[in-house]
Amino acid sequence: MPPVIQVSSVRKTYGRTVAVAEASFEVNQGEIFGLIGPNGAGKTTTMECIEGLRKPDSGSIAVLGLDPYRQVYKLQDRIGVQLQQAQLQKRIKVWEAIDLWASLYSKKPADAERLLLQLGLTDKRNTWFMNLSGGQKQRLFIALALINDPEVVFLDELTTGLDPQARRAIWDLVRDIRDRGKTVFLTTHLMEEAERLCDRVAIMEHGRIIDIDTPVALIARHCPERTVVLSTSGPTDPTPFRAIPNVESVESMRNTITIRGQGDDLVTAVITCLSENRIRVTDFRAILPNLEDVFIKLTGRSIRE
Amino acid sequence: MLHGLAKLTWIEIKVFLREPMGAFGTIGIPVLLYVILGRVLGSKPPSNSFAASGYSAVHLPVLVAIFISINTVLSIVTIISIYREGGILKRLRATPLRPQTILSAHVIVKLLLTAATLALMFLAGKRYSASDAPLHLLSFTLALLISTLSILSIGFLIASIVPTARFAQPIGAVILYPLVGISGLFVPLTMFPPALQAVARFNPFNYAVSLLQGIWIGDTWFAHTGDLAALALVFVVCTALSARVFRWE
Numbered sequence: 077m078p079p080v081i082q083v084s085s086v087r088k089t090y091g092r093t094v095a096v097a098e099a100s101f102e103v104n105q106g107e108i109f110g111l112i113g114p115n116g117a118g119k120t121t122t123m124e125c126i127e128g129l130r131k132p133d134s135g136s137i138a139v140l141g142l143d144p145y146r147q148v149y150k151l152q153d154r155i156g157v158q159l160q161q162a163q164l165q166k167r168i169k170v171w172e173a174i175d176l177w178a179s180l181y182s183k184k185p186a187d188a189e190r191l192l193l194q195l196g197l198t199d200k201r202n203t204w205f206m207n208l209s210g211g212q213k214q215r216l217f218i219a220l221a222l223i224n225d226p227e228v229v230f231l232d233e234l235t236t237g238l239d240p241q242a243r244r245a246i247w248d249l250v251r252d253i254r255d256r257g258k259t260v261f262l263t264t265h266l267m268e269e270a271e272r273l274c275d276r277v278a279i280m281e282h283g284r285i286i287d288i289d290t291p292v293a294l295i296a297r298h299c300p301e302r303t304v305v306l307s308t309s310g311p312t313d314p315t316p317f318r319a320i321p322n323v324e325s326v327e328s329m330r331n332t333i334t335i336r337g338q339g340d341d342l343v344t345a346v347i348t349c350l351s352e353n354r355i356r357v358t359d360f361r362a363i364l365p366n367l368e369d370v371f372i373k374l375t376g377r378s379i380r381e
Numbered sequence: 382m383l384h385g386l387a388k389l390t391w392i393e394i395k396v397f398l399r400e401p402m403g404a405f406g407t408i409g410i411p412v413l414l415y416v417i418l419g420r421v422l423g424s425k426p427p428s429n430s431f432a433a434s435g436y437s438a439v440h441l442p443v444l445v446a447i448f449i450s451i452n453t454v455l456s457i458v459t460i461i462s463i464y465r466e467g468g469i470l471k472r473l474r475a476t477p478l479r480p481q482t483i484l485s486a487h488v489i490v491k492l493l494l495t496a497a498t499l500a501l502m503f504l505a506g507k508r509y510s511a512s513d514a515p516l517h518l519l520s521f522t523l524a525l526l527i528s529t530l531s532i533l534s535i536g537f538l539i540a541s542i543v544p545t546a547r548f549a550q551p552i553g554a555v556i557l558y559p560l561v562g563i564s565g566l567f568v569p570l571t572m573f574p575p576a577l578q579a580v581a582r583f584n585p586f587n588y589a590v591s592l593l594q595g596i597w598i599g600d601t602w603f604a605h606t607g608d609l610a611a612l613a614l615v616f617v618v619c620t621a622l623s624a625r626v627f628r629w630e
Contacts, residue, residue, distance in 0.1 A: 127475060128470070129474065129475060138577075149477050151476065151479045152477045157475040157476075159468065159472055159537055161468055162468040162469070162471060162472040163468050163469050165393070165469060167395075167396045168392060168395075168396055172395070176385075176388050176389065177476065179385060179391045180385050204399070215572065217472075221566045233386070238437060378577055
């Protein structure tokens, strides 16, 4: 099956600012693909080129076999879009927006009532847009992106401004879309979101894609370090831990031992060592690197900087 | 896309009417102005030289009609720039809606509003109108709609280039009001110095005023072919220009 989205060597500049320097990647059908990176990395520009809202300076893009810029209306009919920092008419009611959007697409619209219910907007249906909270506006935009039961859904910073509870509800909704065979393309600067939600992520910085893979594979490739922190009830000899393969350092401070090493087997090896030496522990923590660590490793800076 | 246009237009009308000052400012003020001015000018005995010139009877509807038109145009300049600044235009564009559909909806809303205001004006100030013939009023309404459409295209051009929504209204006013000032609405063009008369030939309001005054005093449409052609030219040129420079975000 050909990829749903094909981006090759896309470049986009605004005057002297290079927004997207050279981006190439593919998104397959039925996956949640995340473009991650700090603010200003070029995520939104890349996404808007794919949606046909901007014309890249060079390079080529195909979405569902269409040229997004030349065939933008054909494409828009088949995709759903949630933009970052969008607004609606101040005094448009929630149901009016849903009703308008439902009328714009050639396909039979999705079940609006169910969508409102899933997004917790049912009792806001007669509320003006201007009177919605930030989170409610965001959820309305997600509803508008899904109203045409699109084949590909684009979500730009989808959970920005949402509380943790709403964020989780949206994640479930996005997984639900994927499970129905649709493709989801999203951007986020929240590493936790990318790690929990995305099947594959592309890390972007300064307009370039640095690496693409599943979150697990990215972490294994770039951050194989593992740390185990043990607490014991009394002083313990740290020597046995030093003998474990791939252990790089063992620190002992009061009743706490910190073991650093490489590879997935480290944690198992520490547990085996504990049982062989009959060491009683009162606490045991394995600290695994996450996407944030991968990002710091690859770019030398935190994503929030 | 006709379905989308109808739906969007209907929503824009509802949204506009929900605005507390919107309906009053756009519809109420011109009607009020007409009634008040009609009372002041129209009730004075003919011995007053101003009224004796026939100025009030002939020109008051034209004066208020132009005011309605400017009101409409300024309001579209403001709305378009607010929609752009807020990302509403961009959000509407990320759908199968054609750009021209989005903008047409606003034009239709504004033209409907113009017609409604004019109708209310005639109703409220029946006795100040020189004519009660429905056909005549209909012709006048049509003349105003044609003039407004032409001036709306100037509004779109202004909306295309104003930097922020905050400046939209003042910039629009600064451009449009002087044009009205030298349009022959207040002072006949023949009384202008020759240089200004030459400039006025390029003033779209000149042709709008000439058309409206002519239709009001009962001229045939045929007598104003030149005005109609000039207004059409303004529309075509401004629309083509704004199509090139219009910014969606």
